Amino acid sequence: MVWTPVPVADGYSGAPVVDDLAEVPEPVPPVVVVGPPSGATVREVLRHGLALVQGWLAEERFAGSRLVLTTRHAVATGPCERPDPLTAPLWGLVKAAAAEHPGRFGLADLDDDTALPHAVARIQAGPDAGVAARAGEVLAPRLVPTAAEPIPAGPWHLDITEPGTLENLRLAVDPTPVGPLAAGQVRVAVRAAGLNFRDVMVALGAVPGEAGLGGEGAGVVLETAPDVTGLRPGDRVFGLLPGSFGPVSVTDRRLLAPIPVGWSFAEAATAPIVFLTAYYGLVDLARIRPGETVLVHAAAGGVGMAAVQLAQLLGAEVYATASPAKHAAVRALGVPAERIASSRDLRFEDHIRAPPAGAASTSCSTASRTSSPTPRCGWSVPVAASSRWARPTSATRPSTLGCATGPSTSSRPDRSGPGSCSTSCSRPSPPGRCARCRTRLSTCAGPATRSASSARPGTSERSC
Numbered sequence: 001m002v003w004t005p006v007p008v009a010d011g012y013s014g015a016p017v018v019d020d021l022a023e024v025p026e027p028v029p030p031v032v033v034v035g036p037p038s039g040a041t042v043r044e045v046l047r048h049g050l051a052l053v054q055g056w057l058a059e060e061r062f063a064g065s066r067l068v069l070t071t072r073h074a075v076a077t078g079p080c081e082r083p084d085p086l087t088a089p090l091w092g093l094v095k096a097a098a099a100e101h102p103g104r105f106g107l108a109d110l111d112d113d114t115a116l117p118h119a120v121a122r123i124q125a126g127p128d129a130g131v132a133a134r135a136g137e138v139l140a141p142r143l144v145p146t147a148a149e150p151i152p153a154g155p156w157h158l159d160i161t162e163p164g165t166l167e168n169l170r171l172a173v174d175p176t177p178v179g180p181l182a183a184g185q186v187r188v189a190v191r192a193a194g195l196n197f198r199d200v201m202v203a204l205g206a207v208p209g210e211a212g213l214g215g216e217g218a219g220v221v222l223e224t225a226p227d228v229t230g231l232r233p234g235d236r237v238f239g240l241l242p243g244s245f246g247p248v249s250v251t252d253r254r255l256l257a258p259i260p261v262g263w264s265f266a267e268a269a270t271a272p273i274v275f276l277t278a279y280y281g282l283v284d285l286a287r288i289r290p291g292e293t294v295l296v297h298a299a300a301g302g303v304g305m306a307a308v309q310l311a312q313l314l315g316a317e318v319y320a321t322a323s324p325a326k327h328a329a330v331r332a333l334g335v336p337a338e339r340i341a342s343s344r345d346l347r348f349e350d351h352i353r354a355p356p357a358g359a360a361s362t363s364c365s366t367a368s369r370t371s372s373p374t375p376r377c378g379w380s381v382p383v384a385a386s387s388r389w390a391r392p393t394s395a396t397r398p399s400t401l402g403c404a405t406g407p408s409t410s411s412r413p414d415r416s417g418p419g420s421c422s423t424s425c426s427r428p429s430p431p432g433r434c435a436r437c438r439t440r441l442s443t444c445a446g447p448a449t450r451s452a453s454s455a456r457p458g459t460s461e462r463s464c
């Protein structure tokens with residue numbers, strides 16, 4: 001976006017400049033100008049601006065007129081300018097109001113008072129709700145094509161020269177992907193990269209100490225280290241690929257998996273991190289079991305959608321919150337409408353506690369964004385800032401799907417070690433897990449037993 005000189009219309013007949021709406025003359029002219037904000041703090045400036053905007057919309061007599069707020073250097077029109085932090089937020093406030101109420105508001109950022117008539121004339125005549133005046137010219141923001149970035153001759157990946165603004169994205173030369181492979185490494189020709197929440201946060205400098213863009217993707221194996229097994233050149237793989245915003249990435253064999261049949265590279269590239277995050281929360285931390293009830297907050301987000309699908313796959317009953325406008329997306333994942341509440345207020349708890357019509361009982365399962373563990377119902381796992389999962393206590397756990405529940409001495413999950421399982425669940429556990437308490441076999445010190453009747457291929461037969 002570039003501030004570009006725009007023509008100024010003739011015929012401007014002047015507009016009153018006021019500090020307060022009470023000073024607006026009658027009859028109300030087509031344009032009323034408010035002088036530069038005088039607050040000493042951002043809060044004061046915004047509070048005054050908000051009062052002006054709300055007052056202008058509230059009074060019927062202003063309905064056919066436009067209110068233009070003036071500022072001094074609140075926007076940077078070129079690389080040598082820095083926006084004034086005191087008044088810059090006012091532009092955000094008024095631009096939002098102007099977008100919601102076309103023709104009712106305008107913004108003029110001036111370098112001196114003599115520019116006011118030209119700036120106001122432009123706002124009055126054209127589609128620009130916000131203009132700046134600099135050195136006698138009126139400027140308006142315009143989208144322009146960027147200069148094409150030359151692709152480096154050698155190996156490269158997308159990088160950011162200085163985090164803080166996406167305008168600093170560059171293609172950086174990076175020899176790492178073409179160097180010799182270390183033990184356990186695989187070289188992958190990247191066909192699609194996943195753009196993750198983290199990449200945006202890192203690029204904006206919002207994650208202190210984190211650098212490097214691109215962490216997941218999908219592609220074709222080019223080469224494997226001699227000790228790597230199970231993959232060979234030509235295989236389609238997806239997983240965690242460092243520097244994946246480039247043609248080649250080198251990663252650890254353990255961070256890759258074959259792309260499932262029928263998935264495109266693009267589909268595969270977006271799956272790894274959100275699903276691994278959800279897996280870590282639901283399986284490693286919550287140790288979710290079939291029949292348990294899970295509340296997924298922000299279920300229409302990336303991690304949230306992965307958590308919903310994974311919880312369903314694990315046999316859990318899923319409740320969800322999302323913005324009301326996104327409820328259809330959560331329903332499309334298979335969550336019934338009555339189990340979906342708004343993510344934008346705290347009433348979700350009442351909504352989810354209310355038993356569905358005809359239900360004999362309800363299992364308590366909510367977890368708030370702030371409570372962990374949830375004292376009355378179960379516990380929450382703060383895997384992500386806005387994605388938490390809850391599990392009921394054994395006392396409220398439904399006795400379905402072959403899991404008979406026993407009394408629990410704690411509202412926390414069964415993280416207990418040897419000999420203290422509070423459940424007697426006969427279903428098979430995943431490989432490496434105790435068949436009874438689902439603790440990792442390496443940490444479950446109970447006596448190893450074999451139960452041929454419950455064994456199935458690929459599952460553990462051991463239990464404590």
Ligand SMILES: NC(=O)c1ccc[n+]([C@@H]2O[C@H](COP(=O)([O-])OP(=O)(O)OC[C@H]3O[C@@H](n4cnc5c(N)ncnc54)[C@H](OP(=O)(O)O)[C@@H]3O)[C@@H](O)[C@H]2O)c1
Pocket residue numbers: 196197198273274277298299300301302303304321322323324326343344383384385386387
């Ligand atoms: N992406 C990953 O791979 C990954 C990995 C580890 C951790 N995380 C963390 O997981 C969280 C979600 O990441 P994501 O990638 O899933 O992000 P996302 O796709 O942007 O989803 C975030 C969700 O948060 C909700 N939200 C935003 N503002 C809110 C507000 N004021 N009140 C309530 N809900 C609000 C939105 O849902 P509604 O509009 O429906 O409320 C949005 O869908 C982040 O904290 C992230 O750092 C992400």
